[in-house]
Amino acid sequence: MKILLTGGTGYIGSHTAIELMLSGYEVVLVDNLRNSKASVIDRIQEVSGKRPSFYELDVADYTALNTVFKQERPDAVIHFAGLKAVGESVADPLLYYQLNLNTSINLCRVMNDNNVTGLVFSSSATVYGEPERIPLDEDCDATRAANPYGRTKIMVEQILRDLCNAKPAFNVALLRYFNPAGAHPSARLGEDPTGVPNNLVPFLTQVAVGMRNELVVNGDDYPTEDGTCIRDYIHVQDLARGHVAAIRKLEKNCGLVTYNLGTGKGHSVKEVVAAFERATNQHLPKTIGPRREGDVPTTYTDPSLAERELEWKAELTIEDICRDAWQWQDANPTGYP
Ligand code: UD1
Numbered sequence: 001m002k003i004l005l006t007g008g009t010g011y012i013g014s015h016t017a018i019e020l021m022l023s024g025y026e027v028v029l030v031d032n033l034r035n036s037k038a039s040v041i042d043r044i045q046e047v048s049g050k051r052p053s054f055y056e057l058d059v060a061d062y063t064a065l066n067t068v069f070k071q072e073r074p075d076a077v078i079h080f081a082g083l084k085a086v087g088e089s090v091a092d093p094l095l096y097y098q099l100n101l102n103t104s105i106n107l108c109r110v111m112n113d114n115n116v117t118g119l120v121f122s123s124s125a126t127v128y129g130e131p132e133r134i135p136l137d138e139d140c141d142a143t144r145a146a147n148p149y150g151r152t153k154i155m156v157e158q159i160l161r162d163l164c165n166a167k168p169a170f171n172v173a174l175l176r177y178f179n180p181a182g183a184h185p186s187a188r189l190g191e192d193p194t195g196v197p198n199n200l201v202p203f204l205t206q207v208a209v210g211m212r213n214e215l216v217v218n219g220d221d222y223p224t225e226d227g228t229c230i231r232d233y234i235h236v237q238d239l240a241r242g243h244v245a246a247i248r249k250l251e252k253n254c255g256l257v258t259y260n261l262g263t264g265k266g267h268s269v270k271e272v273v274a275a276f277e278r279a280t281n282q283h284l285p286k287t288i289g290p291r292r293e294g295d296v297p298t299t300y301t302d303p304s305l306a307e308r309e310l311e312w313k314a315e316l317t318i319e320d321i322c323r324d325a326w327q328w329q330d331a332n333p334t335g336y337p
Contacts, residue, residue: 001024001025001026001075001076001247001251002025002026002027002028002072002073002074002075003020003025003026003027003028003074003075003076003077003078003247004027004028004029004030004068004069004072004074004076004077004078005017005020005027005028005029005030005077005078005080006030006031006059006077006078006079006080006081006103006107007030007031007036007059007079007080007081007082007122008027008028008029008030008031008052008054008080009029009031009033009036009037009038009040009041009054010031010035010036010080010081011036011180011190011191011192011236012080012122012177012180012236012239012240012243013029013031013036013078013080014036014040014043014044014189015184015189015236015237015239015240016078016080016239016240016243016244017029017044017048017052018044018047018048018184018189018240019237019240019241019243019244020243020244020247021044021048021050021052022048023244025244025247026052027050027052027053028052028053028054028055028068028072028074029041029052029053029054029055030054030055030056030057030059030065030068030081031054031056031081032056032057032058032059032081033056035083035194036192036336037192037335037336037337038054038056039336039337040189040336041054043188043189043336044189046188047184047186047188047189053072055068058103059079059081059103059106059107060099060102060103060106061106062106062109062110065106065107065110066110066113066114069110069111069113069114069116070114073114074116075116075118076116076118076119076120076247076250077107077111077116077118077119077120078119078120078122078243078246078247079103079104079107079119079120079121079122080122081103082099082100082103082104082122082152083095083096083099083100083149084124084149085149085198086126086147086149086150086198086294087198088149089147089148089149089150089152090147090148093148096148096149096152097148097152097155100149100152100153100155100156101152101155101156101159104121104156104159104160105159107119108159108160108163112163112167117167117169117170117171118170118171118172118247118250118251119160119170119171119172119173119250120172120173120175120243120246120247120250121156121157121160121172121173121174121175122175122177123153123156123157123174123175123176123177123258124150124153124176124177125176125177125178125179125232125260125262125299125301126145126147126149126150126153127142127143127144127145127150127153127154127157127176128140128141128142128144128145128176128299129144129145129146129150129296130144130146130296131296131298131299132144134298134299134300135264135300135301135302136260136299136300136301136302137260137301137302137304137305138176138258138259138260138305142154142157142176142258146294147294157174157258160172160174160256161256164255164256168255170255170256171250171253171254171255171256172250172255172256172257173246173249173250173254173257173258173259174256174257174258174259175242175243175246175259175261176258176259176260176261177234177239177261177262178231178232178233178234178260178261178262178263178299178300178301179199179200179231179232179233179234179262180233180234180236180239181199181200181201181202181233181234181235181236181321181325182201182233182235182236182237182316182320182321182322182324182325183236183324183325183327183328183329184236184237184324184328185237185324185327187324187327187328187330187331187332188328188331189328190324190325190328190329190332190335191236191325191328192332192335192336196212200231200269200272201233201272201276201321201322201325202325202329203215204272204273204276204284204322204325205325205326205328205329206329207284207285207286208276208280208282208284208326208329208330209329209330209333210333211333213285214284214285214286214287215273215284215285215286215287216286216287216288216289217269217270217273217286217287217288217289218269218289218290218291218292218295219288219289219290219291219292219295220270220288221291222291222297222298223297224268224297224298225268226268226270226271227270228268228269228270229268229269229295229296229297229298230266230267230268230297230298230299230300231266231267231299231300232262232263232264232265232266232267232299232300232301233263233267233272233318233321234261234262234263234314235314235316235317235320235321235324237316237324238261238263238314238315238316239261241312242259242261242306242310242312242314245306245310245311245312246259246310248310249309249310257309259305259306259309259310260301260302260303260305260306261301261303261306261314262300262301262303262314263300263301263303263314264300264301264302264303264304264314265300265318266298266299266300267318271318272318272322273286275318275319275321275322276322276325276326278319278322279319279322279323279326280322280326
């Protein structure tokens with residue numbers, strides 16, 4: 001079986017490529033390298049012992065993508081490619097709608113024209129917006145995202161539902177990730193954000209390595225035990241295994257399926273900082289700042305549907321996340337070469 005990964009040199013794509021190859025799949029990566037570097041491919045080879053094929057192209061370019069499909073004849077696709085910065089999506093919504101929707105629609109056209117009917121889509125827990133109930137299960141209202149980035153995820157999910165209704169040969173898994181974090185335990189792959197990190201864990205590792213002066217905790221007056229927001233942090237290695245499980249699910253002709261991928265456990269910002277300080281054995285400079293617009297106090301998943309139907313479960317803890325994220329940043333202070 002050959003799996004094509006769009007956004008294959010990105011953070012989650014690269015970790016998933018390794019897990020797929022270690023599970024016996026052939027892997028083809030496509031990426032325009034807008035938010036990732038080609039040296040990732042050397043690292044994938046180093047860790048897995050195999051070099052995936054790689055094509056530098058825009059998923060929105062029908063001719064280029066179609067040529068790769070004709071040449072490689074993939075059996076299924078995992079669609080990671082897309083923009084994902086919430087703040088940027090508020091400032092430039094047209095960019096987000098154009099890019100995230102065009103790439104997805106074009107990919108589906110190319111798949112359809114080449115009779116490739118298995119697709120795993122990188123969705124996000126962001127589709128739930130302000131949670132209807134906690135823990136979040138897949139039946140919760142998934143149309144409440146509070147920003148353009150999140151609304152592109154809602155729209156692509158809807159496009160894929162409509163496609164499955166029109167063309168029953170398609171098998172599609174919508175994976176709604178909670179908060180991906182951590183790095184490969186080899187410290188050869190990890191998260192390499194461009195500019196100031198938006199997310200908590202990469203910000204922490206950059207403070208610890210001396211790239212940033214201090215962590216600003218975004219508000220400690222939320223209705224939670226210690227006043228800081230609670231999230232469900234999932235190790236990128238668990239997430240990568242979740243994609244392998246989803247590919248296996250497609251092989252059983254599942255139609256359209258939707259799974260939350262998270263641990264089912266919530267950790268507050270203060271708990272994550274404490275776990276990180278234990279893992280790195282250092283005290284981090286931090287201050288309490290104002291709330292960040294759009295943050296909800298608490299969100300975590302009910303992971304039982306994925307456990308039952310994918311036979312997959314997150315195994316790594318917040319300690320593992322902090323240790324691996326730190327080892328990656330410490331060994332690669334400026335990210336990939
Ligand atoms: C964010 C995105 C979400 C995306 C997810 C994973 C928002 C509103 N949501 O989720 O759409 O799917 O990342 O990429 O941006 N924090 C600090 N100081 C910092 C950074 C973060 O206190 O310097 C806090 C945040 O306020 C939040 C928690 O840490 O309470 C987690 O933040 P983050 O890692 O950005 O994840 P989310 O906001 O949950």
